[in-house]
Every structure is written in structure tokens, then in C-alpha cells.
Amino acid sequence: MNENLSLAQKKQDELLKVIEESPEIQAQRPVFHFATFGGWCNDPNGFSQFKNTVHLFFQYHPYSTKWGPMHWGHVTSKDMLNWKLQPVALAPETEGDCKGCFSGTAIDDEGIHLIAYTGVSGKGNVEVQNQCMAIGDGVIYNKISDKPLITAKDIPFEYNKEHFRDPKIWKKDGTYYMACVIKQNDDNGALILFQSSNSRKWTYRGILDSSKDGLSKMWECPDVLNLDGKDMLILSPQEMKENYDLGFHNGNNSLYITGSLDYKNCKFARETRPENGYTAAQIDYGIDFYAPETTKLKDGRTIMIGWMQSWESYITPEDYMWSGMMTIPRELSYKNNQLYQLPIRELEKWKCxxxxxxxxxxxxxxxxxxxxxxxxxxxxxxxxxxxxxxxxxxxxxxxxxxxxxxxxxxxxxxxxxxxxxxxxxxxxxxxxxxxxxxxxxxxxxxxxxxxxxxxxxxxxxxxxxxxxxxxxxxxxxxxxxxxxxxxxxxxxxxxxxxxx
Structure with a gap:
């Protein structure tokens, strides 16, 4: 275990001990939602079913209740309600991620837990974001390389190199795909696609979609899925402008877009929504929902979980030793041209x-x-x-x-x-x-x-x-x-x- 990972694990152990010995802190905490056991957490990461266990990683700073150099925390569950704390999965340490291990996703790749994440590096105040990978057995994770696997050199045009992040990885017909968001030189977000035959060497394919509505700038935390036969993008746009009729609010939102994903030509063709003539719809209309991530379980259900906070709504009390929790995992369906989401059915066994x-x-x-x-x-x-x-x-x-x-x-x-x-x-x-x-x-x-x-x-x-x-x-x-x-x-x- 490297030094930074070892220090983070030591701090996590200390935090867990304090919580276990404090009835007052235990009473603060949610009962059937995941919340960090101490320190700060934001985006859900690597939400996946590996073998027969559901894994949830998360953006993690164990040293304070404020955002800091990002690690990956890790919990596992059989029912997505009782979460078991695992060793800290990733810490900033290498040439590719010395300033932080940012958000990403994971898949079960024939018995190997394969993680794609954003590594932040650079000197001084200049930061660069690139894509890195790690593999694990469900408990211990090792980075594939000290250097990023995908960098700016792999993108055949100029863009803002400080904003290239949040890889969504999946496998289709034996080919690996990775979708990431970038900030273009006009400050608008775009979703770009890479593919690979072996998950190690990646080829740029093109721009799947981009911000062209005038309502938002940079995109974050993309998800690409097929839900009940419908291709769908999930995105978290920043700097959106309020539009009450469309259901958008100022700041950070999380939206879904339906359409058709053309793998051959690397294009996502949006559909116009029948209820408002627009192409995107809000996922959750409340104050505290951001950066959702989905996974498909072996039983066929598509499950989504989100960070139950947003960047403009930090309200953690100053005397708390933990900050950050997730929504209830939600079962998704798409019918009547609408996204439907309900708490997972496992919750029924907890009711009395x-x-x-x-x-x-x-x-x-x-x-x-x-x-x-x-x-x-x-x-x-x-x-x-x-x-x-x-x-x-x-x-x-x-x-x-x-x-x-x-x-x-x-x-x-x-x-x-x-x-x-x-x-x-x-x-x-x-x-x-x-x-x-x-x-x-x-x-x-x-x-x-x-x-x-x-x-x-x-x-x-x-x-x-x-x-x-x-x-x-x-x-x-x-x-x-x-x-x-x-x-x-x-x-x-x-x-x-x-x-x-």
C-alpha cells in the first residue's frame, strides 16, 4: 500500500472508531441511506455489481468535511441499504493523479473489477485532467499505470485541458467504450467517445453530443445507457439558467436526454420531448440531487444513485465530522416518453x-x-x-x-x-x-x-x-x-x- 493510501486508510479507521463510540454522532446519521463515515464525500463513483455484490465508490476527502484532494472511498452491499465499509480504494500518488483521483465508473470485466477514473496532475496552479484506470478483486485495487491511459494527445483538436473528466466505461459486443466530458474552447461542454479492443489502448472516435442550447456550459458526470429499449444520456450541466417552465434551476442540474446512439458514426441523435418541445428533461427537481450514476443488475433492473447535495447547497453543520450522503438507490424505467424512478424494492422489508x-x-x-x-x-x-x-x-x-x-x-x-x-x-x-x-x-x-x-x-x-x-x-x-x-x-x- 502506497504512503498516501496508507495515511487515508489510517484516518478512515480513526473516524470509524469515533463514530462507533459516539451515540450522539450515530443519531445524526441516516438509517437507510449511505453517508460517509467521516470526512467529505461527493459524487457516487464506480456504482456496479461485481460478481454478486453491489459496489459503491465515492469521491472522498477523509481529512475534513470540506472538498479536498480527492480519493475514492468504497462500500459494498447485498441489498443497497446496508453498506459495509471497505478499504480506501484510490489515493492521489502517481504522475497521472498526484492532485486527485476524480470521478469515474466501473464494470465487471469477466471477473476483474475494472475502474476508469480521472487523474488530475500538473505543476503549481496549472492542472491537467486525463483518464486513468485501475483493477481490483472487490477489496484491493491497483492502478494499471503511473501515467494516464488517455491524454490530450489522443484528442485531435484543441480544448480546455483543465476540463476533461468523468469517464463512463462500458462493454458492447466485445468492444470497450469510454465516454468523457470536455470543455470546448467556447466554454461549452461536449461528450466525446473512445473505444478499445483491450481496455488499455484507446482510440478517439468523435463528439457524441455537445451543449448547444444556451442554457448550460460545462457538462459533468455523463452516463450512457439503454433503458427499456431507449438510448439515453444522463448529464449534469453546470451554470444553467433558470427556466421554470422546463423545470431547470440556476446552477448545477442533472438531466436526461433520449434519442439514438449511432456507434458507427459516433453521434447521438436527440429526440424532442413531446411535453415541452425541448430535448432534455430534469431528473430530480429538488435542491439536493447531482452527479447520478446508473448500473444494470444481473436481475435486469437499472438502478440509479445520486449525490444528495449540490455544489451551491452545502449546509453541513460546522460541528459535524461527516459531510455527504447519497440518495436512495432508485429503480428506473422509461414509459410514455417519461423517465420513472422509485426507491428500490428492497426497502419494503424494512417497513413496519x-x-x-x-x-x-x-x-x-x-x-x-x-x-x-x-x-x-x-x-x-x-x-x-x-x-x-x-x-x-x-x-x-x-x-x-x-x-x-x-x-x-x-x-x-x-x-x-x-x-x-x-x-x-x-x-x-x-x-x-x-x-x-x-x-x-x-x-x-x-x-x-x-x-x-x-x-x-x-x-x-x-x-x-x-x-x-x-x-x-x-x-x-x-x-x-x-x-x-x-x-x-x-x-x-x-x-x-x-x-x-
């Missing part, structure tokens, strides 16, 4: 204490007699008359001064989340989006963990993810029906049980 009822118009349902008695790991399902006027409010908090509000506004047709009164209301504290519902009976599924709320509308046709922090790990919950019709509700707790 079921309760259901009807809440009349103008009534209020309290989960506890007073604020501060309920653990925040639960699911609340609502069935609402989408044609009714008024609104439905979902208030979660532990004091009169510390709470968050989810509002479903039926009169004005929007959903919103407000964390202004939470512990850390800095950065982005409010977001609203047009409701995406086409059914008279609108189904709303609210998944709440210790410090997050993921909302799924109409069986996953719309997702709305937001994080928050409270002083107290317990909360009260109030559901207020201010609509003109009654609604049905279903409630259950979600509890971790190692025997399940």
Missing part, C-alpha cells in the same frame, strides 16, 4: 408499524401529541384529488423554531420545499417546481430519513429531493389538508434490522 386513514378537508393530522417524540425514518404516502383547489402541507420539525415544510399546491400546480427554519438555512433554502401529474388521483410518496426528504409523484414520474439538518434527531410531524377534498394517507416506519 403501518397506519392508514382519511384526512378530511380542513383537518390536521399529528403524528405525536407533542413535537420531539418521533424518529425521522418513515414513509408517508398520500392520495390526493389533483383537481381540488387549495394545498396540502407536510411540516416536519422538533421545536417551534426548527422545521421544514413540504407544500403541494393544487391551486397553482406546484410543489415546494422550504428549509429556512432548519439548523443551517444558508445557501439555497427554498425551491419550487411545477407539479408533474397527469392523473386525477395524484399519488405522493414521501420518504424521510434522519436528514433528508425524497418525494416521488405519480409512481415516480417526478422526483423532488431535499436535505436538511436539525439539532434534535427526533421530530414531530404535522400533515395539514387545506385542499377542498379529503385525502387518503398511509404511514409506516422504516427501521434497520440486520436480520432482514
Amino acid at each position: 408499524n403501518h397506519e392508514n386513514g382519511i384526512l378530511s378537508s380542513g383537518d390536521m393530522a399529528l403524528s405525536t401529541k407533542k413535537m420531539g417524540e418521533m424518529q425521522r425514518q418513515f414513509e408517508y404516502d398520500l392520495s390526493i384529488n389533483s383537481k381540488a383547489g387549495g394545498k396540502v402541507k407536510f411540516i416536519l420539525g422538533n421545536t417551534e423554531n426548527e422545521y421544514v415544510v413540504l407544500e403541494i399546491n393544487l391551486s397553482e400546480n406546484f410543489i415546494s420545499f422550504d428549509r429556512t427554519a432548519s439548523r443551517t438555512p444558508r445557501a439555497v433554502s427554498f425551491r419550487k417546481a411545477k407539479l408533474k401529474s397527469e392523473n386525477d388521483l395524484m399519488k405522493v410518496r414521501i420518504l424521510c430519513d434522519t436528514c433528508s426528504m425524497e418525494v416521488f409523484v405519480d409512481d415516480g414520474r417526478m422526483a423532488f429531493t431535499n436535505a436538511f439538518f436539525f439539532t434534535n434527531p427526533k421530530s414531530g410531524l404535522i400533515l395539514i389538508n387545506e385542499s377542498s377534498d379529503s385525502l387518503e394517507y398511509f404511514f409506516c416506519n422504516i427501521k434497520k434490522n440486520k436480520e432482514r
